[in-house]
Amino acid sequence: EAGVAQSPRYKIIEKRQSVAFWCNPISGHATLYWYQQILGQGPKLLIQFQNNGVVDDSQLPKDRFSAERLKGVDSTLKIQPAKLEDSAVYLCASSLAPRVGEAFFGQGTRLTVV
Amino acid sequence: GESVGLHLPTLSVQEGDNSIINCAYSNSASDYFIWYKQESGKGPQFIIDIRSNMDKRQGQRVTVLLNKTVKHLSLQIAATQPGDSAVYFCAENKGDFNKFYFGSGTKLNVKP
Secondary structure: OOOOEEEOOEEEEOOOOOEEEEEEOOOOOOEEEEEEEOOOOOOEEEEEEEOOEEEEOOOOOOOOEEEEOHHHOOEEEEEOOOOHHHOEEEEEEEEOOOOOOOOEEOOOEEEEEO | OOOOOOOOOEEEEEOOOOEEEEEEOOOOOOOEEEEEEEOOOOOOEEEEEEEOOOOEEEOOOEEEEEEOOOOEEEEEEOOOOHHHOEEEEEEEEEOOOOEEEEOOOEEEEEEO
């Protein structure tokens, strides 16, 4: 079974620029998550989708971050404008349904803001 | 769990020894816990899970122990191998929608 796909793998941008990340979850997985992982820390949940609806975005900095999951499959996470402190790995994960087992993670996108 | 920034707790063990990695969780209402392994440059990978109605669960070379009284979780790895070297995170599930909250992680170094 194919895993969670993310692109790009690496991105370097200057502060105040915009960036977008793409995620394709495992086929059939209704729940999709975006996590931010700063170097040396555990992943922090940014937003969770159930199909194409947002379940939780309480930790998403909405003044600069946005995410969408059109048609309940692929998802994009956007940062505009980027700040230095946004440098992190952005991980996408998916799970079959709420309350069903573990989430499967992609390899992540490493963002460096200079 | 509280972030420790760049100073991840590190556990160094000799190849073949048993490893014990500990985790304190924050919410007594959490009812599902997962241990993840994260190798450098990769996303977290599921190792083993446990529900709050259990005290212990065993997998292949791994055992998870749950002490709800003190809100403590441990991961035991038997006969640790070099391939076990990674950062290990515990994650707790709170609420109705499969939301996972991660601890700050422990780095395991296995010396050959």
